Amino acid sequence: MRELSAAEVIHWADAEVRLERDGSTMRLVRGQNLVVEISWAGARGTDPALVTEDEIEHNLATDAGRLLQRSAINDGWRCRWVLVRDHDGSVQIDERLRVRPGPEYALWSWGSGVTAVFTVAPAHAAGPVLGFRLEQGFLEQTPSAPGVGAEFLVSPAGTVLTTGERMVTVLVGQWYDTVAEFESRLPAWMLETQLDDGVTWWGDVADYGVNVPNGVELGLFDGQVSVDGPPGRRVIEVTSPKGLSLVSLEWVPQLEQVLHQVVTKVLESGREPDVVEALCLQLAADRRAVWLDPKAHEILDRVDWEADGSLFAAAFALARGRSLGEAAVVSDALRMLARYPVGVGYGRVVMAGFLASLGVGLDVQTRCLDMLARPAVGRTAALESSLLHYRSIDFGDAELAGLANRLGGLLPGEAPLLGWSELAELIGLLELCPPEWPHANYYAQVASKARGKVLCAYVDGRITSAEPLAWLLLTPELSPTA
Incomplete structure (x- = not known):
């Protein structure tokens, strides 16, 4: 056995598994970056029971019983927990495993019970990707408090552990070059x-x-x-x-079905729409997904998009101005955009403004080029600017791959730490990849899969806000056929 230290370390090629001395948290670090942090939620720790070069064991405790934890490097990173009920009769199990990716990584999970898998992948590069498969046990994703990471139930709802019984959970992590390589190993x-x-x-x-x-x-x-x-x-x-x-x-479902569902609900609510809902209404009318009577058009005319001042407000004004043939509205929207920060979605709305200007007889090419040349805020927004400028693949290759990682590649499941609007933002951005670039077909499939998830969530009532749908509609064309 090695001598005890404040934090125990197991070396794994060019990475390290670092455990708190009391076993409460395991962290995988690669270079200077935290890749992932894994813990058994609520477990109370003690000093290690065993420390060797490639294995560390702890005897932890939870409200349900004694928890034996082993972290080892053996054909991958193997994490094993054995929950033992050794006193006080039967108890219903509500134990959870907690997973939190590092700041430069994204988590995608399929908490499907005994076949659960999840990936921890770079958010701004293709790989390497840490892929986990459940070798023994059960994992089902469950809601968690903000900031703690994703949580997974380790047993089906209603599971009871009686005195003398035990429950085993084993996760095995391996490095893969890309998410696509991990996908190829699955049924x-x-x-x-x-x-x-x-x-x-x-x-x-x-x-x-x-x-x-x-x-x-x-x-x-x-x-x-x-x-x-x-x-x-x-x-x-x-x-x-x-x-x-x-x-x-x-x-x-078809996009038009979801669009009709959302805007019909807005029209039937009897209240004034906000700018996001107004944008969906206008684009639904453009796509002939809904018929707007004169009263509905009056409602859209009353939308105070200038007071709202958001990116969606500008997009609504551009779509409305184009539909009505009002050059002044399009020009005012572009003027507002010139003062707006260059974040995700900005480039698409500027391009939409340029295309709308052509339909109303405005010459704003120079203005739009100046706006597109403004420095972007953050790497994801910079990727959007580079794609709209049609720069070489060398500029955006790593960011596009990271974007696909954040959307889970072609894996089933979900991004447990992303909201629906964040997910929809990324979908539209990935769809900007030029079709002749390497991996463009794969990126298109990833975007289509993620888009399908959002549309299904609307049909099921899991999304009630219009904002994720508005992000899906936010193309450079703002087109009836987009």
Whole structure:
């Protein structure tokens, strides 16, 4: 055994696993960057029970019982927890594993029970990517408090541990060059959980127990299970010898269906729309997803977009001015944009302003070029500026790859630490990748997958705000066919 230190360290190639002396937190550090922090929420620590060159063990305690924790480098980074109920009778388990990525990394997770996986990937580069697979146990994502990271239940709801019983959770992490390499190691059915509306899902799970929710049709043909469902997300339960998998299937609706749903709700509310809702109303009318009567047009004319002063206010004014053929409105919106910080979305709205100006007879090319040349605030906004300037792939290659990482590549699941509006911002940005650039087809697929998730969330009622939809509509064209 090694001599104890304030923080125990296990070396893993060019990275280090650093454990607090009491075992309460494990951190993986690569170079100067924190990659990820993993802990058992609420566990009370003690000094290590065992310390070797490649393994550290702790005896922790939780309200549910004794927790044996082992962190080891053995064909990857292996984290093992054994929860033992050794006193006071039975207890219902509500234990959680907590995962928090470092500031330069993004977390994507599929908390699907016994088949759970997650990645911790660079937010501004392609790799290397830390991919985790659950080797034993159960993980289901659950809401967590702001700032603590993502939390996962380690047992199905209602699980009871009786005296003398134990529950084992084992995570195995490996380095991969890219998220795409991690994807290639997963079963095909895990990567085919998002479908167009009306398309049947097929899974090689006929030997397992499969339960589906109401409104979903289950079938069996030629040794494979088929599942058909309405637009939106539906969770099916697959019980194998390993345990319960919670498989989220998504049937993606058309954008017009979601747009009609959102703007109809706004019109029926009887209140004045805010600028984000007004933008959606205007673009819905442009796309003929909704018919606006004279009263609705009066409501749009009363929107005080200048007082709002936001990026969406400018986008609304440009769309409204173009629709009405009012050059003064388009010009005023561009004037407001010239004073606005160059953040994510700014470049797309400026380009929309230039295209709108062509339709109303304004000559603003020089003004728009000057606005696009302004320095961007942050790396993500700088990527948008570079894509709109059509600079070489060398300028934006790493940022585009990092953007795809933040959206989870083609993995199922979700970004547990991103809000819906943040997710939608990134989708529109990734869609700006020129089609002839390397990996453009992959990026288009990633953006399409993430867009489908947002649309499904609207159909299910998991998103009620118009803002994520407005981000999806925020293209340089603000076009009826965009």
